[in-house]
């Protein structure tokens with residue numbers, strides 16, 4: 450969804466690129482958006498009719514059930530505290546016991562630690578994403594805003610918003626932001642989220658928020674996920690840095706990792722750009738540069 454006329458122009462170029470690569474992009478004007486039941490404070494939009502929305506919690510539980518049925522043992526509330534190499538094995542220490550393994554896959558994304566293993570130090574940037582949902586919207590409220598579509602969407606801002614009408618007619622609205630996980634920062638970002646929601650969907654100014662939550666997502670310096678073996682750490686692999694888009698990409702990466710851990714050549718496309726993870730400047734203090742960077746990006750928006 451274009452937040453400015455300039456963003457819409459950029460989308461035109463993007464549509465040309467997608468078409469050249471064999472995709473079927475669709476560029477919609479503001480009037481066409483309204484006719485599709487996607488009326489908000491936007492100048493137009495670009496869609497590629499691929500993919501669909503899902504409930505990530507149900508998806509996670511489905512994956513866990515499928516893994517358990519295949520014989521996988523899952524241990525919750527059992528953090529790896531230390532990983533040490535012992536010959537060709539790794540010893541993983543947890544509060545409840547130790548594991549011995551030939552292969553270890555690190556899949557901790559925005560919850561990673563700089564010393565698990567040391568190689569990860571400063572190579573990922575955890576950052577927060579915050580979402581809210583409203584109470585179910587009544588038909589007349591949907592009419593008043595002109596939004597009836599089930600299409601999920603996000604806008605073209607640097608500090609982008611993502612949103613969709615859920616099957617039970619609650620509206621989900623989220624954004625990047627809130628860099629530190631303190632209660633004060635959390636309250637601030639929730640207030641900003643609500644303000645932005647009311648600005649983009651003015652007909653719903655008086656519709657209450659019933660739930661809010663936040664969690665960590667993860668960025669890499671080259672803005673591409675990392676999937677592969679860790680240099681200098683034989684038998685150790687990782688998949689992380691999905692830039693807030695890990696629901697599909699995490700599963701894709703999981704399949705690549707499963708093949709790699711078994712010494713097979715992955716049967717999915719596995720781009721070389723996903724196989725390197727460079728360090729951010731400022732090491733452990735790297736998150737301190739984010740507030741001014743976010744402020745600047747917000748001002749540009």
Ligand SMILES: Cc1cc2nc3c(=O)[nH]c(=O)nc-3n(C[C@H](O)[C@H](O)[C@H](O)COP(=O)(O)OP(=O)(O)OC[C@H]3O[C@@H](n4cnc5c(N)ncnc54)[C@H](O)[C@@H]3O)c2cc1C
Nearest residue numbers: 528529557558560578579580664665691693694695696699
């Ligand atoms: C509010 C919000 C909205 C989002 N919206 C979308 C969206 O619309 N679409 C999309 O694609 N993605 C979205 N994401 C991002 C998506 O949730 C992530 O990309 C995805 O969950 C990454 O999956 P993962 O399994 O790699 O990591 P996570 O789901 O973050 O799981 C990492 C796990 O590692 C565990 N862990 C950490 N340290 C240890 C340790 N030492 N030992 C053992 N376990 C450990 C953690 O407890 C956690 O369970 C959103 C995220 C948030 C927070």
